[in-house]
Amino acid sequence: MQLLSEWARTRSARAIGFARRSVAVRAAYLALVAVLSLATVFAFLPNIHASSDQSQTQQKLTDQDAARKLYADKIGKTYNFAFGPKNISTPGNAAVVGDTFLQPDTFPTADYCGHCHQEAYHQWRQSLHSNSFRTPFYRTSVNILIRTKGIEFSRHCDSCHNPIAVLGGGLTQDSLVDRKFDQDGLTCTTCHSVQKLQSTMGNGGYVMGVPAVLVDENGVRIPGLVPDSEILAHLDRHSKAVMQTFYRTPEFCSACHKANLPNPLNGYKFIRAFTAYDEWQNSKFSQRNPLTFYQADFTTCQGCHMKRAANALKEPGAKNGTFASHRWTAGNTAVPFYYGFDEQLAKTVEFLKTGNYLNVDLFAIRKANEDKVIAPLGSTPFTLAPGDVIQTMVVIQNKNIGHSLIPEVRDLYEAWVEFVVTDSDNKEIYHSGFIKPNGMLDERAHSFTNRPVNTEGTFVDNHKVWTIHSVAYDNTIQAGRSVLVRYEFRIPTAVKGAVKITARVNYRHLRQSYLNNVFGEDHVLYPVVELASRTRTLNIGENPVTAPEPTDNADWMRWNNLGISYLDQLQYSDAVQAFAQVVKLRPDYPDGYTNIGLTNIEWEKYGSARASLEKALELNPGNARALYYLALVERRAGHYDAEVDDLKKVLAQYPQSRDARRELGISYYQQRRPQEAMEQFEALQAIDPDDLAAHYNLSLLYRRMGMKDKAKEQSAMFVTKKVDPGAPTYSLDFLRKHPEISIESVPWHMHTDMPHPGVSSGGEQ
Structure with a gap:
């Protein structure tokens, strides 16, 4: 009663927010919220300041179990068990301790955690995890799925993008679940409540426990909100409640950063969607694969995407003045650009530009009328003349990425080679991989993307993944490997002095046509980031040996x-x-x-x-x-x-x-x-x-x-x-319809500005 009276005396201060309350008052308020939020289901947490006495802890657990059962029984009466009587997350793989629904109110909010963990909260709020569910980019494709097949199929996606909705029973027709948690996507207590992993199957391959921020002296999880004073008095128990050793492993990331399209989703068969975890495991950074072309020090997913840095705000989780980043910077520039998260966008661009992830090598040239390859450029002298037709060999190495370029849903992202030839007056001679005025990428550019197609031989442009039956081509560069891209151009007869050739790898999140699906064609252009580039000058006449640049490989x-x-x-x-x-x-x-x-x-x-x-x-x-x-x-x-x-x-x-x-x-x-x-x-x-x-x-x-x-x-x-032997038919149908990009399915091809039989100028051979 003392706590209730204290809360009543400060009731008028609610609108000011937690940050302006005293610690004691805020603790009291949170305690009452914990009681009232579950009172409609079953009363528990009878005494917030309960001692560590075993009987009181057991009573709390008994009450919590009863409340959960009451909630689960209520949800189960109207839940669409479309995939079996106990399959609450299928077509996803999310599981939960106790094998039944969890009350959404049992997950403490990010605001609650952020009161103490200010740096983590600040970083998380602008991260992809925080915005995993609400963004228009995600909602567009998921809403198509819901309208087309039913909300129960969205459990496949939301097992990773919105676990509380899945495990709370919110993804069913006419759900009565309060979806206020949608705006927070993956909160602190979704990741920090996972108790174990289900192998490395992906699609939400985790087992969620009842959320808790404290354990008792016997290690038993204490559900619900806990006052700051209790946490501060038992920091070791707080750590045991919210941390597991496997959180620091790539296998933890694999729970969601690996996915497939299963039969319950598409009514067809298992199709791999993305395998960032598998790609890491096969990379030099895992030190688990003896067959990599190069070796490197062991590095986990967290080693790249959660690098430690000095914290600017209060952060009890910091060690020696540094904190593991909860921004999870990677390649998504679209979400921070859309929401105006300038700090997150700047950090993402910096991450992409300074990681030394790729090496672009203008390796060799060959005159079209000669068999001799001049290689490697810079180490071999040669001569050029006006009118020469030059074939250029550009080698692009995936040097320091622990997965492919591009990983995961590469049908949505764009990374491509831009190749430009200019004369001494900076006039363009040849340009491949340019952005058109309408924002679309030159369709003849060499891109590191793929083209999934449906049974009609049509590109699945709107990410209707359940319709995918085949992939027409996939030009990704796996970790540690390289790709050779060939270009051909003619040096104009009037050129004097030199020509300059530049090859760069550009990256955009997301593909312009998908942005058009989301916003319509009238929208601002999204950022394009240069990941790596190399320029060389080719003299008309003699070209002696030149010194390498610092970024050149030996x-x-x-x-x-x-x-x-x-x-x-x-x-x-x-x-x-x-x-x-x-x-x-x-x-x-x-x-x-x-x-x-x-x-x-x-x-x-x-x-x-x-x-x-x-x-x-x-x-x-x-x-x-x-x-x-x-x-x-x-x-x-x-x-x-x-x-x-x-x-x-x-x-x-x-x-x-x-x-x-x-x-x-x-x-x-x-x-x-x-x-x-x-x-x-x-x-x-x-x-x-x-x-x-x-x-x-x-x-x-x-x-x-x-x-x-x-x-x-x-x-x-x-x-x-196993691969459907009939699926390539759909790919061939697509490639016949799109000759301008069909050449991308052929391992050896030439990008050229020279006319060839059957190919118009500016096309490809």
Whole structure:
């Protein structure tokens, strides 16, 4: 009663807000709010200042459980269990401790947390997490889903974008749930209430606990709001309530930064949506994959997107004057631009421009009437004349991104190469990758995007992901890899002095046509950020050797990146020649020889691969990358014991290698060692629950072992996850309709301003 009286005396001060109340008064007010907000369901929290006595804690938990049951029973009576009687989040994967609905009021608001954690709150408010649900960019596509298929299907999206709505039972027809929490998207207590993860399945692959900001002396979570004084008196218990060790792992991020389109959503089959986590795991930064082209120090998702920095505001979570960023800066410039979050926008642009994520290399030129390639530029002298037709080779390296360029929903984002040639008077000779006056990107630009299509062979331009059946092309650059983009232009006969060539990678969030879907065609242009660029001057006449710029890679790496590009474009002979230049410049570099071996394996020249792989192992005995590829050579030669031995050595160094697990499982299977094969495929599924080889082989192995139910389950997953052999038909239909961009589906192509048979000037060959 003392608390209630204190609140009554200060009632008139409500409008002033929490920040102007005394700590004691605010604590009292929050305590009453906790009681009143749940009084309509069931009374609990009988004594805010309860002692740590076990009986009182147990009574509070009993009351809380009863209140939750009453709420769940009420919601369950009208909830649309479209996907099964207990599936409250399907087509998403979100789960909750207790397997039933949570009252939205049990989640303390971000304002409550922000009273003490001012820096975290300030950063969070402008972040993507804070605005995960309310933005027009998200709402546009989700509202189409709701109108087209029903609100119950939006649980697939909102399991990550609005967990409180999903787990509170708000995503059903005629819901009575108060959706005031929508404006906060992912609040402090959604992330900080997750109690465990469901493998790395994504689509909201977490298990949410009852929100709590304090535990008792036995570690039991105390639900509801707690006065500041209680938290300050038990900071260790506060930390135990809101922190888990796995919060600092990439697996935590994988719960939402990995997604698929499942059968319950599209009525078709499993289709991968995005796999940022998988891409990280296969990158050099995870140190889990022996097959990367380069090595680096271990770095998590948080290591890039939650970098520690000095805090400007009060922040109890800071350590030694620095705080892990709760801005989660990445690539989204659209949301801060739309809301006028100038600080967040500036931080995002800075993040994109200063990360040294890409390397743009004007690697080589070739005169159209000559076979000789002049490479690498800067290290090789050459001559040019007016009228020469020049083919330019631009190599773009995904150097320091832990995932692809572009990651996740790359059909919405735009990253592309802008290539410009000018004369000495700065007059344009050739320009590819320009922005048109209406904001649309030059359709013949080389872009790092994809084109998902539906059964009508139409680009799914409005992000109706449940209609996707195929992908016409996907030009992303995976982490640590490179791409070769070719351009052709003619030096005008009247040019004197020099021409200047520039290649830059630009980035825009979001694609202009999607912005038009959201706002109509009459809207401001959204920011374009230059991620990386390189310019070279080509003299008419003699071009001597020039000094490299600080951002240039060493020549051996330039050749290596070219070889990687050739390999991905299936030009095996050229790739071998490029990697041969690498070992010529760096004869002590084992990976140079391994790359030659890898190319020969993909070229199916297994005999030729052996010598270079053995040379790599001579330079670096035990090299896991060389051992892996040598195992494939041993398999083809029928040396099965050597094959298994090599793969076991790889796994001893990289126990989470997907590829080594898969290949060792196949090796055991072929040797009729079913138990050992089964162990490898089960370990592979623990790493990647969607691996097709694991599903297929386990379905066979389980059946042979008499485990019919498990065999049936694996067989069903293989069938729904394997590529539909008819799907490419839709892609071909799309490409026939769009010849201006169809060339992007071909690994080797030329962007040119030269007329060619069947191609108009300004087109592509």
